[in-house]
Amino acid sequence: MLSIVRAEYLKTRKSMGRVLIWGFPIITFALAFVLTLGMTNAYAESVWNWWYTLLLPGMLAIICYLSITREKKTRYYHLMTLSISKRKLVMGKIIYMGCVILVSDMIIFVGATFGGFLLATCVPFGGALAAVLVLTITQLWEIPLLLFLSERFGMIVELLVCLVLTVGGVIIAPTGKWYFLFHPSR
Template sequence: MLKYLQAENLKCKRTFIKKLILIAPMVTLLFGVSSGQWFQANSFNWWYMYILPGYISIMAAMTNEREEKKLRYRAVFGLPISLKKVWISKVLVNGIYMTFSCMVLLVGILLGGHLISNTVPIFRAFTGAVLIAVTSLWQIPLCMFLAKKLGMLGAVLINVGVGAVLNVMAASASMWWICPYSWTSRIMCPAIGSLPNGTLAEIGDPLRNPGVIPIGIILSLILFALLLIITANWFEKQEVN
């Protein structure tokens, strides 16, 4: 499996995908700067609500386009290799890149907080960045499937557009756990004390209940595993058109 991961990482050498690792969080931080004293909370909010879903969608689409340009996957399907492992390695490499981006964002938020306004303690900020990465993993196999079927525009519209609407509708509801797009927003309330709309939650607000954190983590990992298995099995059955 390690060779598959190394191969997928090598394919991304000198591509825009690797540039996005830095570009995506930097764009988020620029939006956050305009918030003044709420820089940290709003940077997190911009990230998991809009920028990260868009980043994951674009990264998935570019991963697909990289293979499509090479004779419509003939360079992959014609080799004596495991297509399941190829798909899984693509998902995992994208997951690693996404995690690196979350860490870049974390560093920017901590530095910006020191210079502008420190409203989120270091431990909470670190916890928030890790939770965002973990609870967003499931979007990667989903977006890679959408990109393969619908292209970049379809993946972005569904994962960002539809996802944002569902997020706003479900994040503060009692049945938040039914909607995967609301999981990150909901657990960020107790993690960093930020509400889904980006404002700080007051002490005693029921949305700050830390009991939702393990629920969100477990649901996210289960959904990620299911989507990875389903899409890997689907990809294994693909043939060159």
């Protein structure tokens, strides 16, 4: 499995996917800095809020689309000619994208903690580290869905579904209605 993940890593060499891993966190830092100018104890919170509500799902959708586009260009030649099961290849792709999310979350962690320190914001180190793990784990379920949507419908539908899921979750979460949507004994 490690060789499959390494192969996915090598496929992204010299591609926009590698730039997005650190590009989206930099956009998040700039956005949070501009929106919290003059506010006290707001920078780190703003970074985390913008990251998980908008930029992380967008980055994940674009990276999934780029991955599928790269495979489509070769007409799945590299996947179809290998003697490895297709399930293992897809799992390797999902694990690689999970690692991409983890790396981007760690960049956000370092930037929010360091930026919060510079701007005299109290950032709980343990809580921020827990946020990295929780965000990484909770975003993993979207990878197969976004890969499927990218393959079947293209980028626009994938981004719209990602946006609806994210915005819908943010709107429903403060209410008590989310429990009724996802409770198994409705």
